Amino acid sequence: MTSAALAPMSGNSLLSDGGPALGDSEFAAIARIMMAEARIHLPPTKKVLVHSRLSRRLRDNGLKSFKDYIDFAQRDAEELRLLVTALTTNHTHFFRESHHFDHLRDVLMPQLQRDPARAPVRMWSAGCSSGEEVYTLAMTLLGTDRAQSEWMRGRDVRLLATDISEPVVRAAAEGFYAESITEGVPEAYRRAWMVREGAGYRMADTARALVSAKVLNLFGDWPMKQRYDAIFCRNVMIYFDDTAKSELEARLVDMLKPGGFLYIGHSERLIGPAAERMRSRGNTIYQRTDGAS
Known part of the structure; x- marks a missing residue:
C-alpha cells in the first residue's frame, strides 16, 4: 500500500470507483456513535474497514456522502441499529480455544453431576455471534452419544446466547451451518447432535432445545435474574477500552454463582474489581x- 492510500480524504470527495470517501471528521x-451505542473503540486504523462496511448503507439509502448518512442515522433509530450491526465483528467457529471446553467437560461438568440438589x-454465551460457541457448549454437555447425556434427564439445563447483532442472533436460533463451517466439529459430536440438511447441517432438536438466543447490548440493561455456572465472553472485550472492560467484567462476575467460571479470549485479561x-x-x-451478592 502506498503512502498516498493512507492520506486523509475530504468527506465530499469521491473514490476512484465513484463512491463517497470517508473523511476524518466523519470517521470521528x-x-x-460506536462508543456511545456499544462502547466499541474504533481507532483510526479501522477507517478502511468502516468505509467498506458502511458504503452499502449509503447506497441502500440513496445517500451521496458519509456526512448525510451520519445525519440520517442519528435521526432514525432503526438505521442507527443497522450502523452498529454493520460495524460489529462476528468471527467464530466450533470448538474455538478448545481447552475451555476440555475444562468444562473435565472440571465443571463433574461438579454439576455430583450436585445432590x-x-x-x-x-451464558455473551457475544455469541452466529451460535457456534453456544452449540459447542451444548454438545460438550450432551457428550458424544445419547448415553452420556443421561445425567441431564429431568434436569433444568438452559444455555443463553446473546449478541448485539440481530442477524447473527437469528442465525444462532436457526442452528443451521454450511458443511465447511462444521469441519472442525469432531465426528462423534457431529454424528450425535447434527442432522444433515441440504448443503449443511442443522443442530439436532435436543441441542437446540437447550439454547435461547436473544439480542442484548452488553452495556445496556440485563433482564436476566438468575446466576450462571459458566459464562463465556471470549474475544469480545478486545474491542473495548480499559474503562469499558473493567465495567463489563465486574458485571459478568456479579452474574456468576459463587464458584462459577468465566472463560475469556486468549488475548484478554481481567482488570479492576473483577480481578480481585x-x-x-x-x-x-x-x-x-x-x-x-
Missing part, C-alpha cells in the same frame, strides 16, 4: 471465589 463522528444449570474476586484456574479460565 462514527467512532463516537440437582440445581438448575445455567450457562476471581482466581485463575487455567489459561484464560477464572473462578469466582467470593460469595458476595
